Amino acid sequence: MEEHIMDYEALGLKAGLEIHQQLNTKEKLFSHSPSFVRDTAEHNGEVSRYLRVATSEMGDVDRAAKEELMNNRLFTYYTYDTTGLVEIDEEPPAPLNPDALSIVLTLAKMFNMTPLPEICTMRKMVVDGSATSGFQRTSLVALNGSILNSCRIETVAVEEEACQRVEGTIFSVDRLGIPLIEITTSPCMKTPDEVHDVAQYIGMTLRSTGRVKRGLGTIRQDVNISIRDGARVEIKGVQELDLIAEVVRREVQRQLSLLAIRDELTARNALVNGEVYDVTAVFAKTKSQVLKKAKVILGTVLHGFAGLVGMEIQPDRRLGSEMSDYAKKCGVGGLFHTDELPAYGVTEEEVRILKETLGAGREDAVIIVAATEQKCRCAMQMIIRRAKMAFEGIPEETRKMLEGGSTAYMRPLPGADRMYPETDILSVPVSEEYWNSIATPELLTVKAERFVSEYGLDPGMAHQMAFSEKLPLFERAVSEGIRPVFAARTILASLKELSRAGISEDNIPDDSVIAVMKTIEAGNAAKEAVLEILTECAKGMSVSDAVSRVAPAFSREELQDLVHTIVSDRVEFIRSRGKAALGPVMGIVMNEVRGRIDGKVVSEVLDDELGRIL
């Protein structure tokens, strides 16, 4: 399926984005704990909990919540000396962090939105273990904005970050409660590249505030995708912007393949009768490691499915993988289907007997699962459910991204049933006066253009500087009178050199970088010495000590004396070479003074001295 032949508009592609970005606040959204992520090896406590869902008056339990709770699992939570009782749901939450709200309101203004006059906090049920309370707190802040003249921003909300999964049912609560902004666009994008561009623009806007966290995992894009005749599918957690278009392309491919399978099933008069058989005896002497250790093996026949279960629907994914994802909800490791057998130690003979036992013909596929009786029964129900969905086409699902951009089933799309008010938090009024007082920052793209026109930076450097984490340092340097080009070069090039040499730039306070730049601009140290001076500063030396150690101050007078001596010793040579003597003599002088005084000054002084002789 080559991209150039895909006409996405003709396919009726509609995509929307939901972007989650961590905000860079001092405290968490609903607790006073510091808002940063820890190394899980540093945890100093653990608690373990079950989660359960109360049914509503209507007798409804959110369908996504219900599926997560099929296994009543004990979750373990790692705690830290930087986390408190709110994170382990042992204490009522603190009031909504006003700093986080102000960042979200700033962004709402940048997106031309209307703020809500009063911010109510809701609980969004999340029972996969990633929230200790069993819900995520979330507050809608503003509605109906637009960007790039073409795309509507439906809502922005401020919400709590969830726990990090350490592995399996172990979670870490350090991340829980870090404030996030959630930005939801309308389904305004019609091609994969547009999705990339909108995501990039929103990301740039977020960073323009200077108040969002940076680095891997601090921003996550969820993409909602559908095509005509398809269904809305939400793909969660795309972390790299560069993959986002590929994710969309692959989802379109998957939906087209599933529609093709649907049509083929109808044409074949395929049937799922849902009968499940115990086929443990068939594999009594099997060499397959998986089947050998299983207590029970169950099988079912999907009539008319042969060849379709194993059909690739996107790279490395088949209809069988989809069924397997559903089965895994019951705690089984996966499934085998006859489209892929014999393989995995299952022999051709065993497949023949299996098909014969179940009365499966050439057009049929057989699915088997191996585990405990209870898990097998549960898994079989899920497989049959998913097989039946194949006749409808594409199920509405929440999916997770796999490496490379394909996706796997996570859970059904959640409904409105999962939201109810957070009674422990008072609503927060947003007055018109407050809204009007919010200043919006300059966009980074606008800033980069200004750096070219106003400061004379070349466009590449201007862009790099505007999007760098060191932007505040650059702006401060310029405001303190340092030449912009010199400041940008020092900040971008020197600090990069340092980190290449394994020296963390975090070890050099901004004050020191500014002081070093000022020393050089005043002519008290040479530009050439900047890297060495900063290296010494990174090791803990003060700026003045570093300058005098690396490049002891060398005054113009001292230089004149030195040059006079050197020139006097070489009068013959200079007279014989004339002007051409400048280069060699310059080399001799520079050997003595490199890094201690600017080369330009050396050249001036030397020129004067030679002029005296010649």
Place this chain on the structure above:
Amino acid sequence: MTLNNSDPITVKFAGLDMNGIFISRSGENAVVKLSSGYNICVPESLCIPREAALPLEKPATVPLTQDANLPLLSIISTGGTIASTVDYRTGAVSSKFTAEDILRNIPELAKIARYHTLQPFQVLSENMNPAMWQELARTIYDEISKGAKGIIVTHGTDTLLYSAAAISFMLDTPVPVIFVGAQRSADRPSSDNAMNAICSAQTGISELGEVVICMHANESDTTCSLHRATRVRKNHTSRRDAFQSIGREPVGSVAYPEGTVVLANDAIRRDEQTLRLSDNLERHCGLIHYYPGMDPAIFDAYKGYKGLVIAGTGLGHVGTDCIPKIADLVGDGTTVIMTSQCLAGGVCDRVYETGRDLLTAGVIEGGTMLPEIALVKLMWVLGNATRREDIRRLMQTNLKGELAFDLWRNI
């Protein structure tokens, strides 16, 4: 037109027409639930009623049957929430009291016992009072008389230990009487309500035969502790393991989810006591917490009280200038009991001069009794004895585990 809860409306806001339902008012704003599930607050003038959709039909619920072969437990609800449901449309949380509702919420209970449920009254725990303790004691007595093999009392946690202690003194019980609550609200998936309830039911069918409080033993969902009702304190405002036994280990524990109940050697066993109710209480009693610089005139406010418990400092002291006032109270017929703010350890007023002066003034040492427990006991003792010597002897006798040993022999 005035909007009512659940009215369908259209909200005109931010250039949008959004469908939602009206929930409530918050100042000048209306709280509206949007179809996305979010609640928003917008000026009520922007909410326009729309044609009501047909009310959703409630799904048919399968009637629950209880297993007649299982032992019978009574669940007495006083207002604490053992089970609740959330109306996701309005956010309203409602407590559930019928056996059927409870079993629907916590189906694990159905495998442990069958249940008879009662709700003699419904109050916030902070509004409980001695008259309600008496009513509760009579209700429990009746249920046991009618054959309940165990009693579970659901109760708000704020004053749970007072009620449990009061029942301990008023009732000799041959079956387990378990007080249970939840520290984290029942409408959150992480609530401790279900586990505490399940552990209570397991205790209800166990070999225990006394009044206990069943709550989380630690911050994890692994074990509940059974605290003797006369040796327990709420030591945290919000943690699941807020209740802790003071001066002794809990009388038992329940493993979760296994349900195994392990009892301490000195836990009172089923049928060890004969059912007996003595439900008199003297309500005119007080509890005062001494602090440095306390104005002695405060004691005048207790003139006419039948009893007063002092939570004194250290071994059981108050400032010397308070002693004459206390002597006056005793002289007027008030029984004054000394306990310690230290909670752990016993009172001893024979070590320092202030203590000896207090004894001379007629103060009765409360030994290791916790101040709150001493208050409840004093109400019971004064409700059942009138002679000074009887009162002193009862207050210094270990009746229900509230004292480490009898003190009156030492007089």
